[in-house]
Amino acid sequence: MNEFDFIKTIKPSAYQQSSLIKGIGDDAAVFRQTHADIVTAVDTFVEGVHFSKETMSAHEIGYRALAVNVSDMAAMGAVPAMCLVSVVFSSEWKKEERIEIMNGIKTMGKKYQVDLIGGDTVSGESLVISITIIGYVDQDCARYRSTAEVDDVVFVTGTLGDSAAGLSILLGEQSGVGDVAYYIRRHTRPQPRVNFVQELNHLNRVTLNDVSDGIANEAAEIAEASQVDIYLDNTKVPVHDTFHQFDQDQQYSWKYFGGEDFEILGTVPSEEWEAIKRAATAVGVRVTKIGQVRQGEGLVYIQKDSKIEVLPKDGYEHKEIGD
């Protein structure tokens, strides 16, 4: 099967988005969007760097690649609509596996109404999946990182560190732990919080980021872009019921720096906190108040065991600033 034939196999039999005029089959896809703003991002995944055959099936690799992109749309307050997929296949990936990667993308796309409207498959030395996602948001309602203000409540959906725990289990690093299926599913089948974010549409101001690189990094992005400091309370950061079974240092590392939980970290004026809780209840998602926005110049602090420390983005530059 050559590359041209392969593109035909991934062409959907029908599209879900009414804004789409022309999908796969010409030099480019065509769509129209006259009443909403258009949101777009690209994310790339390299075998051996971002994923591996050892820990995920071909189907899961495809599913997860699109999920990461869908989560970017949630972070913007947008609804995902379409995607373009570029895949570099190495000869190690058999035809059946290639199709399974595309099927994983399709399964995720069906779940979140994301149409595959363009694609490009080429041969290379290692598997690279690059996805461009396109979504819609009401005019002037995209949610940016730069809008956090002093005294805002900081909140996060779901629980943190689960994906990193799942990966550790898949890598065979854990023995005798429970809830294995849960943690693995959280790693291989992330559920971007698109529905939750849509419930916030009526709010005048909410600052959002998705947890792709760990909340330490995501909070720092908000703090820097908004020129404020963010204070987090370690006792409030939500974890799964059985998360305490893991090594203490791993727990700490995973929940702040593990990333890939694809939950939503946000800030809102404190008077809107009740609205955030109602939105979460409406879509069956857990939400927790974990901190506060204060005056500052873009740092993230963590209150832990009666100490307040700067929380470094990547977990490597611990610097104590007071006790």
Add this chain to the structure above:
Amino acid sequence: MNEFDFIKTIKPSAYQQSSLIKGIGDDAAVFRQTHADIVTAVDTFVEGVHFSKETMSAHEIGYRALAVNVSDMAAMGAVPAMCLVSVVFSSEWKKEERIEIMNGIKTMGKKYQVDLIGGDTVSGESLVISITIIGYVDQDCARYRSTAEVDDVVFVTGTLGDSAAGLSILLGEQSGVGDVAYYIRRHTRPQPRVNFVQELNHLNRVTLNDVSDGIANEAAEIAEASQVDIYLDNTKVPVHDTFHQFDQDQQYSWKYFGGEDFEILGTVPSEEWEAIKRAATAVGVRVTKIGQVRQGEGLVYIQKDSKIEVLPKDGYEHKEIGD
């Protein structure tokens, strides 16, 4: 310099497109387009497959990657507006070379008013550049491959085979040939025919394809999508003044199957042929009538030395059908 810093170095200091609301710097870019249709495509280039350090500078690699995408917009009758770039860098590419690749993309972007609105750079085993291009076209005016009709004139811009000749020269396969700089430039610095295509906006029907894979393939795409046959006259297919200096078989192979000339192949009703010539004159581009659309089922024929043969897409399935 880590990946995050690198993204900052490629962030433009200003954007050219007024439709852009938010460029690089958040989870996604945001734009608005309420009066035109939006056209988008992705193209991926792998080191060793699509390009090599042996034949092109880092700057040219970047320039050309975006040019290929811009040409897709021309093929749709669209004006390119924005792009998202994903690059997988291998350790063989030094910082200066990485920046030069991005500078090549920027140079091309400036020339065609294409804003770089999103990016993603990751590490991997070999260089992979994947570009998603976004362009605009008047509502319901995108040009498709499927609209050719019987008795249409078949035309092509510029000259064919030049890029393949340039590559052959760069690979050191030619000796004692002239016009070397011209052929090399045609390979390394393609000029997508965006301006020419814009001059056709007033035409009710014109079928377009860009010559990325050789006109044999591009003509077949039109013939198949439109369910017609296309007849080409070998004596009419335009070549550069000094093209006859090359080996006869190479000439034939390059002009039909060489591809990467990024000229425009099209069909129009014969009464519009004068309008096509005027459009070409207006933008200083050569245009040549090279054949005719006839009733059929999707094949391309070539009249050559008083014989008519099927022209295979890739040059490998020669089959004589009459003389």
